[in-house]
Amino acid sequence: MDSQMELDVLRAQKGDHEAFTRLIKAMEPSFYRIASTIMKSETDSLDAAQETIVKAYLSLHTLKEPRYFKTWVTRILIRECMRLLKVKNKVVPLNLDINTQQPEASIEEKLDVRDGISRLESEYRVVISLYYLQDLSIKDIAEIIDQPEGTVKSRLSRARKKLEKWLSNDTEAGGIRNERI
Missing domain, CATH: 1.10.10.10 (Winged helix-like DNA-binding domain superfamily/Winged helix DNA-binding domain)
Incomplete structure (x- = not known):
């Protein structure tokens, strides 16, 4: 994690809402990619990401090491996805954009x-x-x-x-x- 992100984590922990917003904006694409690999629908993926943001905001003060913010928030996201799956009792197909190293893959x-x-x-x-x-x-x-x-x-x-x-x-x-x- 870069030093700017660590500074933003520290600022956000002290109540700086703009710092928290920057952190979330930096993580948004990753949130959606991860959630879409676990959840069935786009709506469920967005719900999981939104719940993750709320939970991260409410519990940011519990994060002891700012350098682990990405890992910490990703863990929250995965747990939220799994919680939503249990609630909805769904079978989970994937919506993936498969990127291969072989450009000739059909x-x-x-x-x-x-x-x-x-x-x-x-x-x-x-x-x-x-x-x-x-x-x-x-x-x-x-x-x-x-x-x-x-x-x-x-x-x-x-x-x-x-x-x-x-x-x-x-x-x-x-x-x-x-x-x-």
């Missing part, structure tokens, strides 16, 4: 990956989304979902194996590898 291949990810259980979908789409480290993911790093690694491994199995059954490309999607 739309069909991207849709196959999207479909495969949407078939994963939420615990796998969350780690896959945070790792590949948000480019977070295993350590950061472990902090966000409040699980040991080994759990994150095993969930990533299991998710990759499931995706590879599904994709190899659906395509002749052989599925995905252990590289970033």
Whole structure:
């Protein structure tokens, strides 16, 4: 996190509403990307993001280390998404904008990956989304979902194996590898 963001966190903790607004504006695109990988609809994604902002504002004083603001607020967002899913008791397909490192990937291949990810259980979908789409480290993911790093690694491994199995059954490309999607 940059020093300006840390200063804004400190200012916001002292009641500076403009500093809090700057923090949220900097995080907005990330909020929506994360929420849309977990929630079923755009409306639910926006609801989760909005609830996260309110909860972050109300509990900002509990954040002890300003440098961990991004991790802290991302954890709030994921918990809010999971809470909303429980309340609505929904099955969660994904709405992802799949970015591949291979520019030659066809739309069909991207849709196959999207479909495969949407078939994963939420615990796998969350780690896959945070790792590949948000480019977070295993350590950061472990902090966000409040699980040991080994759990994150095993969930990533299991998710990759499931995706590879599904994709190899659906395509002749052989599925995905252990590289970033």
